[in-house]
Amino acid sequence: MDNKEMVLGNLQSVMIEEDASYPQYSHPHGGIKNPSESFKSILENVGGECFFIKSYAEFKNHLVTLDIYKSARNICVCPKELGKESVDINSVEKGHDLRNVDLAIVRGEFGVGENAAVWVDADSLKYRSVLFLSENMVLIIDSGKIVPDMEKAYELIDFKKLKSGYFISGPSKTADIEQCLVIGAHGPKSLTVFVIRP
Amino acid sequence: MSNHAKKAAEFLKDEERARWHDQSLWFLREKRDNASKSVPDWESLRETAHKIKRHTLANLPRYLEQFEENARARGVHVHYAFDGSEHNSIVLKILKERNVSRVVKSKSMLTEECGLNHVLQKNGIEIIDTDLGERIVQLLGEPPSHMVLPAIHRKKEEVGKLFHKYLGTEKGASDPTYLANAARAHLREIFLASEAGISGVNFAIAETGGITIVTNEGNADLGNSLPPLYIACMGIEKLLPYSRDLSVFTRLLARSATGQPISTYTSHLLGPQPGQEMHVVMVDNGRSDILKQEKFRKALFCIRCGACMNTCPVYRRSGGYSYNYVIPGPIGTVLAPHRGIKKYKSLPSACTHCGSCTDVCPVKVNLHDQILEWKAEVDVSGNLGFVKKSAMVMATIVLGNAVLLALVGNLARMIFRILPKPICNFITIWGRTRDLPDIPAKSFRKVYNERVMNEADHG
Numbered sequence: 001m002d003n004k005e006m007v008l009g010n011l012q013s014v015m016i017e018e019d020a021s022y023p024q025y026s027h028p029h030g031g032i033k034n035p036s037e038s039f040k041s042i043l044e045n046v047g048g049e050c051f052f053i054k055s056y057a058e059f060k061n062h063l064v065t066l067d068i069y070k071s072a073r074n075i076c077v078c079p080k081e082l083g084k085e086s087v088d089i090n091s092v093e094k095g096h097d098l099r100n101v102d103l104a105i106v107r108g109e110f111g112v113g114e115n116a117a118v119w120v121d122a123d124s125l126k127y128r129s130v131l132f133l134s135e136n137m138v139l140i141i142d143s144g145k146i147v148p149d150m151e152k153a154y155e156l157i158d159f160k161k162l163k164s165g166y167f168i169s170g171p172s173k174t175a176d177i178e179q180c181l182v183i184g185a186h187g188p189k190s191l192t193v194f195v196i197r198p
Numbered sequence: 199m200s201n202h203a204k205k206a207a208e209f210l211k212d213e214e215r216a217r218w219h220d221q222s223l224w225f226l227r228e229k230r231d232n233a234s235k236s237v238p239d240w241e242s243l244r245e246t247a248h249k250i251k252r253h254t255l256a257n258l259p260r261y262l263e264q265f266e267e268n269a270r271a272r273g274v275h276v277h278y279a280f281d282g283s284e285h286n287s288i289v290l291k292i293l294k295e296r297n298v299s300r301v302v303k304s305k306s307m308l309t310e311e312c313g314l315n316h317v318l319q320k321n322g323i324e325i326i327d328t329d330l331g332e333r334i335v336q337l338l339g340e341p342p343s344h345m346v347l348p349a350i351h352r353k354k355e356e357v358g359k360l361f362h363k364y365l366g367t368e369k370g371a372s373d374p375t376y377l378a379n380a381a382r383a384h385l386r387e388i389f390l391a392s393e394a395g396i397s398g399v400n401f402a403i404a405e406t407g408g409i410t411i412v413t414n415e416g417n418a419d420l421g422n423s424l425p426p427l428y429i430a431c432m433g434i435e436k437l438l439p440y441s442r443d444l445s446v447f448t449r450l451l452a453r454s455a456t457g458q459p460i461s462t463y464t465s466h467l468l469g470p471q472p473g474q475e476m477h478v479v480m481v482d483n484g485r486s487d488i489l490k491q492e493k494f495r496k497a498l499f500c501i502r503c504g505a506c507m508n509t510c511p512v513y514r515r516s517g518g519y520s521y522n523y524v525i526p527g528p529i530g531t532v533l534a535p536h537r538g539i540k541k542y543k544s545l546p547s548a549c550t551h552c553g554s555c556t557d558v559c560p561v562k563v564n565l566h567d568q569i570l571e572w573k574a575e576v577d578v579s580g581n582l583g584f585v586k587k588s589a590m591v592m593a594t595i596v597l598g599n600a601v602l603l604a605l606v607g608n609l610a611r612m613i614f615r616i617l618p619k620p621i622c623n624f625i626t627i628w629g630r631t632r633d634l635p636d637i638p639a640k641s642f643r644k645v646y647n648e649r650v651m652n653e654a655d656h657g
Binding site: 007 | 225226236238239243246250252253257258272277280284328330331347350354374375378379386389390403406408415419423424439441446456458459461462463466471480487490495
C-alpha cells in the first residue's frame with residue numbers, strides 16, 4: 001500500500017458523530033469606525049509609516065524628501081506609472097540580482113483597517129523576492145481603498161488566477177532575543193505606505 | 199521525583215532566569231488579552247474557528263484529495279507521508295535527486311516532530327534554520343523550548359557569546375539589535391547561496407490548492423522565493439475548506455500568539471513561481487489515530503499559536519524542556535502521551551487544572567479536560583506509580599466517608615498546630631519553597647454548622 005492509501009485508509013474509519021456541518025458565519029469588525037484612521041495608527045504601532053496623498057505627482061514630491069530615498073543607491077520601482085529608477089526588475093536575470101536594492105517601491109491593492117495589512121498581488125512582479133530582499137520598502141495603494149477588516153479583505157481577493165499574494169503589515173521584525181523588539185529581521189527594515197486619494 | 203518535576207527543578211535552580219521566563223511569557227499573555235479585547239466579535243470568531251476545524255477534520259479525506267487535485271493543477275508535486283520517517287525519506291529523496299547539499303529552513307514544528315534535520319545531516323545535507331530563535335538554538339545544539347519563541351530560555355548575553363563564536367560579532371556585545379543585524383547579514387548570504395528551501399505551513403486551502411504561511415521575520419519568504427526548489431511540509435490537520443476561512447484564522451492567530459493585530463507577512467502561495475519546483479508533503483504521523491479518539495480529537499484543531507503556554511502557570515515556571523517533548527506546555531501535554539504513555543506519564547500531573555489554557559485557546563481546544571482524561575489514562579495503564587497510586591487510594595477512602603474525613607481532619611489540624619512550622623513546611627513538600635498558611639482551629643464543617651445554628655437562633 002502506498003502512503004496515500006494508508007493515510008486516507010486510516011482516516012476512513014474516523015467517525016465524528018456530533019454535528020460537523022460547515023458553519024454559516026460573518027464577523028464584521030464592529031470596532032473599526034474609521035478604517036483609514038485605524039490603518040494609519042496601527043501601522044505606526046507596528047513600526048511603519050503612512051501618508052494619505054492626492055496624486056502620483058504629490059507622491060513623487062513627497063518621496064524625494066524621505067531619508068530612505070535620499071540615501072538609496074539602488075531603487076527598484078515596480079508600478080510603471082512611476083517610470084524607472086536604477087534597478088529594473090524586468091531586466092535582471094534572477095531574483096537574487098535584487099540583493100542590493102536599497103529601496104523597493106511596489107503597488108499594494110488595498111489596506112485593512114483592523115491590522116494595517118496591505119494586500120500585495122505579487123503576480124505583477126517578475127520576482128517576488130524583491131518584497132523581502134530590499135532594505136526599505138514603499139507600498140503605494142493607488143486605489144485609495146482601505147477596508148475595515150479581514151472578512152472584507154478576503155472578499156476582494158480573487159484566488160482563481162493568483163500565484164502569490166501577501167498581506168504585509170509593517171516592516172519585518174523579530175523579538176527572538178530576550179523578547180526585545182528588533183525592526184528589520186530578514187525582510188525590509190522600514191515600510192512606508194502611501195494611500196492615494198484624489 | 200517524576201521526569202517533569204525533575205527537569206522543572208533543574209530549570210528553577212537559576213531563580214533569576216526562571217522569574218524572567220515567567221514574567222516574559224505573562225507579558226505576552228497580557229498583550230494577547232488586549233488584542234483579543236479589541237475585537238468585539240472575538241468569542242464568536244473562536245466559535246466559528248472551532249466549527250470550521252471540526253467540519254474539516256470530519257471530512258478530511260475529501261479535503262485532502264481536493265487540495266491535492268487543485269495543487270497538482272497548479273504545478274505542485276503533492277506527497278502523502280504516513281509517518282515521520284516516510285516524511286523524512288520523501289524530503290531526502292527530493293533533495294538527493296537534485297544533488298542539493300545545502301537547505302534553508304524556516305520554522306516548522308512538523309519537521310521538528312519528524313526529526314528531519316538529523317536525517318538530512320546524517321545524509322550529508324547541510325540544513326540551516328533561518329528563524330532567528332531557531333538559528334540560535336540550532337547553533338547551541340538545542341531543540342526549541344517554545345513554539346513561537348524557540349530561544350525564550352536563553353538570555354541576550356548567551357546569544358552574544360554564541361554569535362561571537364560563530365558569526366564573529368564583537369566579544370561581550372549583547373545588544374539585541376546588533377546581534378539580530380549580525381544574524382541578518384549572516385543568513386542573507388546563506389539564503390542567496392541556498393539550493394532549496396523548506397518551510398512549514400500554517401493553513402492549506404482545499405478550494406485552491408494553495409498554502410498560507412505566517413511569519414514576522416520574512417525568512418520563510420526568502421526561503422521560498424530564492425531557491426529553485428521549495429518544499430512545504432504540513433500535518434494533515436492544517437487544511438481549511440475555503441480561502442475565506444483564512445479571514446477567521448488570520449484574525450485569531452497573531453493576536454493569540456503575540457498580541458499583534460496580524461503577523462508582518464501572511465503569504466499565500468498557489469503553485470511554484472516561474473522556473474521553480476514546488477512540493478507539498480502532507481504528513482499523518484499519528485494524527486488519524488488521534489482523530490479516532492473522541493475525547494482527544496480536538497487537540498488537532500490547534501493552530502500552534504502558543505497562547506496556552508504563555509498563560510500556563512506550570513509552563514511559565516518550568517520551561518519548555520521540562521516537558522521533554524517537541525511541543526511543550528498544555529498542548530504538548532495532550533499530544534505527547536499519544537507517542538507513549540509510559541514515556542510521558544509525568545506530563546498530565548504537571549497541570550493545576552486552572553483551565554486558563556482552554557480559556558485563551560483561539561480554536562477552543564478543551565485542553566484541561568483532555569489533561570484530566572490523560573491523568574485517568576495514566577492510572578488505567580498502570581503508570582501512576584506507587585506513591586501517587588497509594589495517595590489516590592487513601593484519598594478515595596477518606597473522602598468517601600464523612601466520619602473518617604472529620605477524624606483525619608481533626609488529627610491533621612492537631613498535628614500541624616503542635617509541630618514547629620519548619621517541620622510542617624518540610625513534610626508537606628508544598629511548604630518547602632513557601633510558608634504553609636496557619637492551620638485554622640476549626641474545620642470548615644464546624645464553622646459552617648455554627649453559623650447555621652447562629653442564624654437559626656437569631657432568626
